[in-house]
Amino acid sequence: MEKSALEQLNQAVQAALREARATVLAKMGTTLTVAEKTSRRDLVTNVDHSNEDFLVAQIRRLDPQAHILAEEGRGDRVTTMAGHVWIVDPIDGTMNFVHQRNHFAMMIGYYVDGQPTLGYIYDVMGERLYAGGPRVGVTVNGRPLKAPENLDLTQGLFGASAPLLIENRYQMQAIVAQSLGPRITGSAGIQISQVLTGELIAYCSYLRPWDFAAGRVLAESLGLVMTQVDGTPVNMLSSGAVLVATQRASRTILAIGK
Amino acid sequence: MEKSALEQLNQAVQAALREARATVLAKMGTTLTVAEKTSRRDLVTNVDHSNEDFLVAQIRRLDPQAHILAEEGRGDRVTTMAGHVWIVDPIDGTMNFVHQRNHFAMMIGYYVDGQPTLGYIYDVMGERLYAGGPRVGVTVNGRPLKAPENLDLTQGLFGASAPLLIENRYQMQAIVAQSLGPRITGSAGIQISQVLTGELIAYCSYLRPWDFAAGRVLAESLGLVMTQVDGTPVNMLSSGAVLVATQRASRTILAIGK
Incomplete structure (x- = not known):
């Protein structure tokens, strides 16, 4: 894709996410319908569903070639990373969304033939939209985001599961x-965004593809490292224990974890 | 104290805290001087010191009878809760202040002959000032704060240390x-404020007097319970493992902890 087309797509996805945020905020003023998925700690609401419908429709409008892997199943059955693959989490941190009305995110990752291309983490209540990729750069609310300092594990707070x-x-x-101590927020999106800004030196959790697809694009664009915690590459179509960290902290953590 | 005088004092303390916030925000744009106290995880900065100086001076101006117990030692040597006792934490969550520039609080508790009278937790970056007491009610940014629902432990997120x-x-x-799961933020002020709003069902940590003095006033004013985790009353002049929770969650947790 030409860079200008990619930049246009980047702006269009951000506009869609801002529209999604306004709708989610409006629905937060109404009664939520909450259901348990696999356990009492794994929730889904009517807003997860409606927001996924919206985001999937927007992506199809923007990219007719899209193959969409979406958390609540409104997308496609995606079995390969060939072509244009979009990975969508409409509400990451649904438990927080339900019980805190805070500390949740929307996330979208866009891969072309397996290459990280565009990523979005939207901290909805903090109103911070992290966006971009290796070719277009990373912004927060449209302003360039500086890469975090390459500090070691001893020098930062650790995002834990x-x-x-x-x-x-x-x-x-x-x-x-x-x-310097663990922090637990209960949203991969929020905690990965804190690694992007340097608020956390690293984040490690058992994650599903929609939990880390967006973060991988943004993290790698800023010189951060995302692997499985055993040091092997992440697989975009399966779940695993994922570590995202500065280069130094990543080396230290992988050495301890061995 | 007459209620009108107490309400006037309540407004004056809030005005002082808003002024303190503006100064802290301005200083965050400059280089911080950071020192370790008891360990590499126990930090103090020039802003802790200058903000404590400011708050102590404001309290002395508002209450000439004040005995002030302040974290960084700018207050008095307080050995009894008799009379007017003010307990001050100028920056709660200094580690977050230094490394995240977020998730820290200012706190003030005011006790008259040992009775919880006024309390303040200021989430500086969230710009939420929780204020009040049993006689004047509890507000957040001037608007009345509704008591959280009296839910049990199974129904909420747990603020952990x-x-x-x-x-x-x-x-x-x-x-x-x-x-429903633990959350760790690294600031007693932030986590106690989340118990006040119902975002957490409870919070438990080893705390020093300035970590829980403000929270006790606010929590008890909203029908929440603060005790030591063994069920005994908190002692305002010593440290301990402190639990603040809804009435139901408190009963459940104390039964498990026994």
Whole structure:
């Protein structure tokens, strides 16, 4: 794709997300319909569904070649990263959305033949839209976002996942002990966005593709590293324990986790 | 104190805090001077010091009878809760202040002969000032704050402290397992304010007096309960493992922790 077309697409996706945000905010003033998916901690609401419908329709309008993998199943059955693949999480952190009305995100990742191309994390209540990719650069609310300093694990706060930390999977307690302390927010989107800004040195959690697809594009565009916590590459079509970190912190964490 | 005088004092403290916020925001644009206190995770900055100076001076101006217990030692040596006691934390969550420029709070608690009288938690970057007490009511940015629903532990998110959770002190992992999940923010002020709004069902951490003095006034004014995690009353002049929760969640947690 020509760079000008990519930049136009980038602006169009941001406009769609801003429209989605306005709709979500309006619906937050009404009664939510909440259902459990796999457990009492895995929720879905009418807003997840309606927002996914909206985002999927917008993507189809913008990119007729789109193959769309979307959390709530409104997209396509995607089995390969060939072609134009869009990965959508309409509400990341639904538990927070329901119980806190805060600390949740919308996320979209766009891959062309497997290459990270565009990514979007929208912190809805914080009103911060992280957007862009390796060719168009990364912005927050339209202003360029500077790459975070390449600090080591000891120099930053660590974004943790509660199950991995409590069960001490992948030496998570030793990793946290080296950091300046753990933070748990309950939204991959929010915590990955904090790695982008340097508020966190790293974030590690068991994630599904729509939890990390957007973040990978943005993180790699800023010189950050996203891998599985065993050091192997992430697979965009399967779930895994994913680590996103500065280059230095990534090396340190992978060495501890071994 | 007459109610009208108390309301006047309440407004004056809020005005002082808003002035303090403007100064802190201005100083965040300059280079911070950061020092370690007891460990690499226990920080103090020039802004903690200057803001404590400011708040202590404001309190002395408003209440010439004030005995002031302040985190960084700019107040008085307070050994009794008799008379007018003000307990001040100029920057709660200094680690977040330094590394995130977000998720920190100013806090002031005012006790008269040991009675919780006025409390203030200022989420500086969220720009939310929680203020008031049992006689004047509780407001956020001047608007009345409704008491949160009296939900049980299973129905809400749990504000945790990393050390208590990792070391499983007071059966913390069993408590978290009953909740909808833990959240760790690294600021007592921010997390207690989230209990006030119902975003968290409870918060438990090892705290010093300036970490919980303000929160106790506000929490009790809204029908929430603050005790030590063994069920005994908090002591305003000593540190301890403190639990603030809805009445129902408090009963459940204290039963598990036994």
